[in-house]
Amino acid sequence: MLYFIFYRFSMNSKSGLVYMWISFEMVINIVMTILYGYVYLSIFTAFFIGNIRRPVGFYIMYGLHIGFTVISTGAGFFVELHLFLSQLPFVVLTILAVVLLPLTIYSKNKRENLEGQLETANERIAELIVFEERQRIARDLHDTLGQKLSMIGLKSDLASRLIERDPQQALVEIKDIRQTASIALKEVRELVSDMRTAKFEDELMRISQILKAAEMEFIFEGDKNALQVPPLVENVLSMCLKEAVNNVVKHSGATKCEIAFHQNFKEVYLVVRDNGQGITKKQAWKTGNGLNGMRERLEFINGSFKIESVEGTTLTVTIPVTITHQNVKENLKNI
Template sequence: MQNFYKKTGLNLYVWLAFFILPFYFISQYSKLWTMVTGIIIILVFFVCYLLAFITKGWQVYMWIGLLIAISITMTIAYDYAYFSLFLAFFIGNIKNKAGFFTLYSVNLGASFLTINYGFINQSSMLVSQFPFVFISLMASILLPISTYNKNKTEQLEGQLENANKRLDDLVKMEERQRIARDLHDTLGQKLSLIGLKTDLAKRLLRNNPDQAEVELNDLRQTASTALKEVREMVTTMRGTQLVDELFRAEQILKAASIEFELEGNPKLQDTSQLNENVIGMCLKEAVTNVVKHSQATVCTIIIKETQSDNILTVRDNGVGLERTRNKDRRGTGILGMKERLEFVNGCLDLRPGADKTGTQLVIQVPKLTRKPMKEDTT
């Protein structure tokens, strides 16, 4: 039954109603042999329908062909024109394009011809069911196309998600390699020089103290130069700008049909690149939580600045903390944000929103980290 639900989108109770309907229709006949024959045909139909679900390859087309033949027989012999609905649900899940359009055309053509045949022969039962027969025919036209397009969309979305993940992995790998090259080029030669000068100064320390002092001064200067180059390299590394992260957050929220509201100036003043990076990463995680767990319709991002801190608030009007905590899905993301904030002496506060509806997450980060003291070169 789970396979039925996955492929058709219909739950077990709807399938039971569909299953009982043809038996109820056959029960209206008065002749025993007519009822028995009809029940046998119905049972054969459902057995073939089940086999079509559990088999693969060419066997699927064989069973569907037999199902179409049974549908034609039931329409002509018993004026029951609704087996085409079962076939419409199934055919929409055929992944092969040629196979889908072939079966779709055959089922639709068979349904149209057999129904018209019944009307031409003026079948009283079929004529009396005209509104329902018309709805069934329209469903046979629209359902397979709708289901096929939905499955194709889901397949393309899955492929796009996998491609994005691979792209992210490649970008991260390239970034690691770039950082490794920069560190090697910046520090490799100077660390080797520091090692050589240390050995030389050690040897000269007893026999020639004056020359040893010269080498130690050179050693100190080399270390200072290396430290300066590392700081410059870290400063010029690409970081996360809050403005860019807000733009991405707005796109994600709009894609999830959540209204985006922004209060405050996203261009932070007197804030180090590292601290802004941390704020941007926390904002990304907070917005992801809103989209995944909050069931909100509005998400408001508020940016405030004090003399010493930047305060970022992410507020939604969703289901609130209690229901999301029961799902136990936010824990890892919140923990990751706390770890990042602790690194820059920041803090995080998670609380219910105004009027105890929704959730409010407050991130507080210092504007500037302590600058390193200048080296004493005297």
């Protein structure tokens, strides 16, 4: 009873008091082991030592606990030989637990702590990337629109003054205004197109993290750096990959997700396959799984996809490369 009171105090204590209560537990362990053969209490102390966060404190208490456990067990053999021999296998297992349990728990806690720090660092990096992207967009807008809008304003004032005094020169200025506005519009379209583009390689990295968090095996086949398509097509392909993997995680109940990517001179292929419960045609077009949006995006670039439900679900996206380049040029003009 006294041991568990000390154990309770050690769980609720902070700072140096923890080591004091653990020391009391060790003393009780020694007495109970030598007199009564209760070596099993050492396992509770070993478990708690494994949860010590400070490396120095952990290794000191860990070493002391192993030493005291071995010494008290050895002394117990001299005091109660028959008692210890009768439970020798359990004594050996207890000593192994005293040696291995704290290290296992300490390593697990340390890994979780590092993973938490890594996640925080990744969130911070993501925030910095967003901030940097906003700064870049602000600079691009200033460089793209600022000068040209100022020029349009100046030439508009000049044209308004020349329209009665020198109509020919006023027409020249108006033509310059129109040309400058066209250039500015083109640059804005290019800027918006860059802002909307999602990188296929970045999306692969993101979904690998999602599948890892969902405890799914991730297999990728193909060369992620071999994608040679216009930015708009890469954006559509990345969005389709995102929707497909989201459906796998949310609805499939799978344990494995395979992604294959191939490109030849005619077509681009993206295959997302899982070993889940499959999907019916009715479920495929159900609102909320993103397949309608995927179809609309692919139709925009003359692409298509098909779904097969055999031993899981297989989604195959096909985009014709030759048509793609022509369509992208036409569609960008309409942005």
